[in-house]
Amino acid sequence: xxxxxxxxxxxxxxxxxxxxxxxxxxxxxxxxxxxxxxxxxxxxxxxxxxxxxxxxxxxxxxxxxxxxxxxxxxxxxxxxxxxxxxxxxxxxxxxxxxxxxxxxxxxxxxxxxxxxxxxxxxxxxxxxxxxxxxxxxxxxxxxxxxxxxxxxxx
Numbered sequence: 001x002x003x004x005x006x007x008x009x010x011x012x013x014x015x016x017x018x019x020x021x022x023x024x025x026x027x028x029x030x031x032x033x034x035x036x037x038x039x040x041x042x043x044x045x046x047x048x049x050x051x052x053x054x055x056x057x058x059x060x061x062x063x064x065x066x067x068x069x070x071x072x073x074x075x076x077x078x079x080x081x082x083x084x085x086x087x088x089x090x091x092x093x094x095x096x097x098x099x100x101x102x103x104x105x106x107x108x109x110x111x112x113x114x115x116x117x118x119x120x121x122x123x124x125x126x127x128x129x130x131x132x133x134x135x136x137x138x139x140x141x142x143x144x145x146x147x148x149x150x151x152x153x154x
Contacts, residue, residue: 001106004114007061007073012054015073019091020046030128031153049090062114064094064107071098074111080119087120092134108141 024042027033033041050056058079064072072094078087089111094104115123125143127134 001066002071002103002110003065004062004074004107004110005065007054007063009054011063011070011073012061016046016053019075023091026128026131029130059090062111064103064110066098066103071095071103072107074107076111076115078115078118078120085119085121087115087118087123089123089125092125104137105141108137 020042021039023045024033024038027042028035028038050059054061058077060074060076060078062074062076063070064074072092074092075090076087077090092104092107094107112123123143124146125138127138129135129149
C-alpha cells in the first residue's frame with residue numbers, strides 16, 4: 001500500500017521549519033515548556049539533534065509514498081553500532097488530507113520491515129499524552145508502554 005523512500009533535500013527544507021514550530025506547540029500543550037520559551041528551545045533541540053540537517057549521521061527522513069504521491073514522512077534515528085539496536089521514531093506524520101485512510105498503519109508496518117532490514121531489533125517512539133489518536137494507533141500495532149510521565153494541573 002505504501003513504500004518508504006529517502007527524503008530529498010527539497011522535501012526536508014519544506015518541512016523542517018514546520019517541524020520545529022510543531023514541536024514547540026506540542027511541548028506547550030503538554031505544559032512542559034512555557035509559550036514564550038518554546039520556539040527558542042525547539043530550535044535549540046533541533047540544532048543539537050540535527051547538526052548537519054538531512055545529512056546528520058544516524059538520522060533518516062523517509063517519505064511515505066503511495067502511488068507516486070507523498071502522504072507523509074518519518075524521522076528515525078538508528079545507529080547500527082549501538083548495542084541496543086533500537087530505532088527511534090522522532091516524528092511520524094501523515095498529511096492531514098490523507099489521515100484516517102489506513103496510511104498510518106501501513107506506514108508503520110513498512111517501517112518495521114525497513115528497520116529490521118537495517119539491523120534494528122526494537123522500534124521505539126514518544127507520544128504526547130494529549131495525542132490520543134496516535135496513542136491508539138500505536139497500541140493497535142502492539143507498541144508497549146515503557147515509561148509514563150504524569151502531571152496534574154493545580
